[in-house]
Amino acid sequence: MTDLFDGLADDAGNESVRRPRPPLAVRMRPRTLDELVGQQHLLGAGSPLRQLAESPATGPSGPASVILYGPPGIGKTTIAHVIARATDRKFVELSAITAGVKDVRRVIDQAKDDRDLRGITTVLFLDEIHRFNKAQQDALLPGVENRVVVLVAATTENPSFSVISPLLSRSLLLTLRPLEEQDVADLLIRAVGDERGFGNELELPAEQRDTIVRLAQGDARRALTVLEAAAAVAWNAAGGAADTPVVINDGHVQLAMDQAVARYDRDGDQHYDIISAFIKSIRGSDVDAALHYLARMLHAGEDPRFIARRLMISASEDIGMADPTALPLAVAAAQSVALTGMPEARIMLGHATVHLATAPKSNAAYNAMNQALADVQEGKGAKVPDHLRDAHYPGAKALGHGVGYIYSHDAPHSIASQQYAPDDLLGVDYYRPTANGAEKTIGSRLATLRQIIRRKR
Incomplete structure (x- = not known):
């Protein structure tokens, strides 16, 4: 099986010095846009990404700055590194976790010199841009507006909330979609056969591949990390040596990752998206979907009191007098959650969710209140x-x-x-x-x- 270490020549020219190989996810990073899995909606001929990665144009007619938005592990950093391979451009990478205004200004000043004196365009890749505060993002504006740099910014948080409006208006917002299961499967197949991966010295049966795909939940980096860990488990189980390709079985995969890590951020898009899907599933009377979203929130550590509050609102807004027992039950569930806490609170939340989702629906009381308020705001009924x-x-x-x-x-x-x-x-x-x-x-x-x-x- 492929060695986990690279050989380095010592002073005498002997390959006696050894260093760990880069992680599989790094080794398998696509070198061209054509190697990228998924995101085909952004890769058409003449698209902004194609221009950034392939077009030699510079100056005012050059490619625009872009903001790449999407969940982890779907190709934002990979796209930046593909762009970095464009030979007519200088690539500079900063992380908003460690960089500050001085670093940004230094890059922009150097980029201006490179453009004016050498005719070189600078591509600035800024990862985690949502971690920059307003003042730090303001420092990017002169360079982006005058195209001193082509900004490629990556964020996992909705740019509408995390990126300042002036910067958004000067950039193209490209939304990356979660990878399809087939995309992740294709990536695993490539990693097994490619020389940068395991060079066919590893066997990944279809059943185990499907397990890794399911565990990855659309995250390419996670899929490759699990595959690499499972390969190490299989390699050790084989005693560290084998004449035939090492075969990964279910036990190897389970040891590498025993459960899928739910993708959920309590302060970002997932928080709002999943609670929205939860309430809309209750409103739509799909009890099974509602229970799924409830389970996702509880599994990810969402505050059960928050869920209980939303159930009370749903009971009045979407059910109202069609089932007068809905609100008292939701209130009782909220009180029970406050008295018991997790993990028992899941029982009351599930009870209330089932009742509300299966109850007859009416928003008549909700609409009546809104219409009455509208008339009061217009000054009607004063006397x-x-x-x-x-x-x-x-x-x-x-x-x-x-x-x-x-x-x-x-x-x-x-x-x-x-x-x-x-x-x-x-x-x-x-x-x-x-x-x-x-x-x-x-x-x-x-x-x-x-x-x-x-x-x-």
């Missing part, structure tokens, strides 16, 4: 009818307050025929119950109530 005004203090009746008010319990069925709404809102129906669940019964009762209440005396 309370006199007979409804407070009449408990001396002199109130002299002002007409409370005069003519009918105590509802003195009327037949405790429903009095009298005006409740302000004059300019008479006859306005905010609440329009659906025919779903309990609202079907409420609808017929409400029609009778309105008929009695609004009957002219």
Whole structure:
């Protein structure tokens, strides 16, 4: 099997000095855009990435700066290194984790000299740009605006929130998509056969390859890391030597990585995307999808109290009076979560999720509240009818307050025929119950109530 070390010649010319080989993910990094797996939507002829990697144009007509946005392990850094191979450009790499404003200004100043004196275009690759604060990102603006540098910035966080607007407006935003399972499988096959990888000295059966693909969850770097670790386990199990290719089995893969690491960031896109999918699945009555998203959040360590709060909102917004028990159950679940904590809280959250997802749905109460607020904001209904005004203090009746008010319990069925709404809102129906669940019964009762209440005396 391929040695894990490279030989280095000593002073006498003997290869006696040894150093660890670079990680498999580094060795298998594509050298051209054609070797890149996935992202085909960004690699068409004449695309910004093609121009950056292949076009020799410089100056104002040269390629624009780009911001590469996507989850880890799908090719952002790889694309930058492919661009670095363009022979007519100088490539400078900075990481926002360690670099500062001085480093940025130094690169831009040197790039200006290289452009004006030598005719060389500088490509600045800035990884983790979302870690730069506003002042640090501002330092990039002069170089990008005047095309002193071609900026290639990478981020795993939504640029709309993490990159300043002036920099966004001067760059092309390219969104990288998670790799498909076939993309990751093709990459593993290439790593097994390529001389930069294992040179066919390793066998990866289809079943084990599929396991690694599943564990990788669209992350090419993770897939190659698991493959390399599994290969090391298999190599050690074979005693460190074998005349035939070492075969990876399920045990080797499981030792390398016993479970998929959920991709979830509690302060970024995944936090908002998954809770959004969770609530929309409940609204759509897909209980199985809702439970999946709930499990993903809990597995990733999301605060169960946050989930419980969203369930309470969903109970009123999406279910309302179609199932009047939904909100009390969601509140009970939230209280139970606060009293018990994890891991038991998952039981109550699952209970509430199942109830809400399978309940009849109505947003009639939600819409009614929004429409009533809209009328108030427009200044409607300013004057309370006199007979409804407070009449408990001396002199109130002299002002007409409370005069003519009918105590509802003195009327037949405790429903009095009298005006409740302000004059300019008479006859306005905010609440329009659906025919779903309990609202079907409420609808017929409400029609009778309105008929009695609004009957002219």
